[in-house]
Amino acid sequence: MDIPVDIGRLKIGTVYKYQGELHWEEIELDVGKCPVVAPIKVHIQYRLDKDGLKVLGSVQTVLLCPCSRCLETFKLPIKGRIEAIYRPFEVLKEQKNVEEKLEKLENVVYYSTPVVDLAERVLEAIVVEVPQKLLCKPDCKGLCQYCGKNLNEDPDHKCTEKSGIVDPRWAVLQEFKSRIAEGG
Ligand SMILES: [Zn+2]
Ligand SMILES: [Zn+2]
Structure with a gap:
């Protein structure tokens, strides 16, 4: 766990902050493993309230990706957003289908242990920023x-x-x- 948060220990309504750098060597993408060539800068704020643990943040890094046209690797700067709500797994069992579908759009994450790893959201935020077609430059x-x-x-x-x-x-x-x- 890179950014562990013990939800059981959080005070309701208090805003907590995490600011730091993660040093992952590579990230698995559709095109294969891409090296991470800059520290992954992370800013996160999280707050526990009656709806769950709300997490908001930003992530910034640079990946080395292969161009899908010329196959040369190139630096792909990433700026991603983190937005998620953590809810206890028990809530899921009580829910109706319609509500569940709506919540998928809101980035709801169900947790079954009190300690969650916000780094999973960092990874997600990076991966969604990677374009489907990787090009070293638009006119490659x-x-x-x-x-x-x-x-x-x-x-x-x-x-x-x-x-x-x-x-x-x-x-x-x-x-x-x-x-x-x-x-x-
Ligand atoms: Zn030729
Ligand atoms: Zn290219």
């Missing part, structure tokens, strides 16, 4: 489809290996283009 040119050269480094790349592995669909298009260029 990707790789040459014939030889695999990174076209960002060589935008004027004319592939000499082109003739070898031509996609038939591409060949038709090329022929069409050259016919237009020749005027017929």
